[in-house]
Amino acid sequence: MRLLLVADTYPPARISGAVQLHDLVTEMVAQGHRVTVLIPAAGLPTPAAIEQMDGATVLRVRAPQTKDVGLVRRAFAEMWLPFALLRGLRKSGLAATRWEGVVWYSPTIFLGLVAKRVKRASGCRGYLILRDLFPDWAADAGIMRRGLAYRLLKHVERYQYRQADVIGVQTPGNAPMVAATAGSGARIEVLENWLSAPTHGECNISLQSTLLAGRMIFVYAGNMGAAQGMDCLLELAEDLAGRNDAGFLFVGRGSEVERLREHAKLHDLRHVLFMDEVDSKSIPGLLAQCHVGLIALDPRHTTHNIPGKFLTYLRAGLPVLARINAGNDLEQIIETEGVGCVCVGEAEHQLESLATKLLDQPALRNEMAKKGKPLVESRYSSASAVKRIIAGIT
Numbered sequence: 001m002r003l004l005l006v007a008d009t010y011p012p013a014r015i016s017g018a019v020q021l022h023d024l025v026t027e028m029v030a031q032g033h034r035v036t037v038l039i040p041a042a043g044l045p046t047p048a049a050i051e052q053m054d055g056a057t058v059l060r061v062r063a064p065q066t067k068d069v070g071l072v073r074r075a076f077a078e079m080w081l082p083f084a085l086l087r088g089l090r091k092s093g094l095a096a097t098r099w100e101g102v103v104w105y106s107p108t109i110f111l112g113l114v115a116k117r118v119k120r121a122s123g124c125r126g127y128l129i130l131r132d133l134f135p136d137w138a139a140d141a142g143i144m145r146r147g148l149a150y151r152l153l154k155h156v157e158r159y160q161y162r163q164a165d166v167i168g169v170q171t172p173g174n175a176p177m178v179a180a181t182a183g184s185g186a187r188i189e190v191l192e193n194w195l196s197a198p199t200h201g202e203c204n205i206s207l208q209s210t211l212l213a214g215r216m217i218f219v220y221a222g223n224m225g226a227a228q229g230m231d232c233l234l235e236l237a238e239d240l241a242g243r244n245d246a247g248f249l250f251v252g253r254g255s256e257v258e259r260l261r262e263h264a265k266l267h268d269l270r271h272v273l274f275m276d277e278v279d280s281k282s283i284p285g286l287l288a289q290c291h292v293g294l295i296a297l298d299p300r301h302t303t304h305n306i307p308g309k310f311l312t313y314l315r316a317g318l319p320v321l322a323r324i325n326a327g328n329d330l331e332q333i334i335e336t337e338g339v340g341c342v343c344v345g346e347a348e349h350q351l352e353s354l355a356t357k358l359l360d361q362p363a364l365r366n367e368m369a370k371k372g373k374p375l376v377e378s379r380y381s382s383a384s385a386v387k388r389i390i391a392g393i394t
Helices: 016-030 071-092 112-122 136-140 148-162 172-182 231-239 257-266 280-287 308-315 329-337 348-360 362-379 382-393
Strands: 002-006 034-041 048-053 056-062 101-106 125-130 166-169 187-190 216-221 246-251 272-275 292-296 320-324 340-344
Touching: 002 016, 002 112, 016 034, 016 056, 016 308, 016 382, 034 071, 048 071, 056 071, 071 112, 101 112, 101 382, 112 125, 112 148, 125 382, 148 172, 166 172, 166 382, 172 187, 187 382, 216 231, 216 280, 216 308, 231 246, 231 257, 231 292, 231 348, 257 272, 280 308, 292 308, 308 320, 308 362, 320 329, 320 348, 329 340, 340 348, 348 362
Parallel strands: 002 034, 002 101, 034 056, 101 125, 125 166, 166 187, 216 246, 216 292, 246 272, 292 320, 320 340
Antiparallel strands: 048 056
């Protein structure tokens, strides 16, 4: 099939969404599909630029910056994003292409207009890959009130849902929430996250030359923003400050990074190390030097989320230690599959107890670690994700 995939991130960006989409597109190509990826590129000198990447056509179009900017600026940039993408598509010379299917990735919620225009022009079906429920999670986390701005964003969310023939949600728990907003029309199904086998590159980072040398390392690798509720992990590091065998590594970017760094410095957490985002090819080598993967989700969330980092940890052979919101489907997955320890809600002291158990029981860690990779390969493959998406648009 000739497919158009629309998103707001793609390599060389290093965030998990970009890596996940690259895995998906690479698998689409491997299964014989002709894929064009339409994405924004801040600061692009021309209206549009086309390149070939791993068998796919990547169309980058000039658009405002939407990442790592203030909330107000980001809101206006994302509202303008669909118009920028459509303008870039038109100027690229690909506007007359007849697509056999359009797939788009959310976040962001503002790509519904692009999907509508493409579907109408090509007479094709559309598949929405829905990875979080915005603006609800932002309201849950206290980032915004359920006032006028929230209602306007809910309108945009509903509009996006109505453009889809099929909506793929992360977990069964999210399906009724989406159905309540979407109304009748799109079919809602579970499209679990996916992860391809990593491409190993040279990792020039040696933790043995850092303050973490000789310690059992709890690692957090990914976005550090408001949705994660990262304070609990630094509080855990404080609780374990008296143990000379425990260390904490935080790797990535996000709106909370600087505040978290300052907190660690203020409390003299000498067993805590922050690193900037690293290339995805270096992640396997970095995680091979660690012992437990950390996950945090703000306990005020009412939506369900299976973070990409969860799959990354499992494939790297790390048990997970997670603090998540009550009722999240992730709790059942971790406990049923035996791949880590999880606490829900505001149970910070339980988090310390679970971390101590992992510290003191290496046999338990090893048992959990062995179960991770087989689980990813059997349940969270990019091949199965592509087959489900294609089935939804044919």
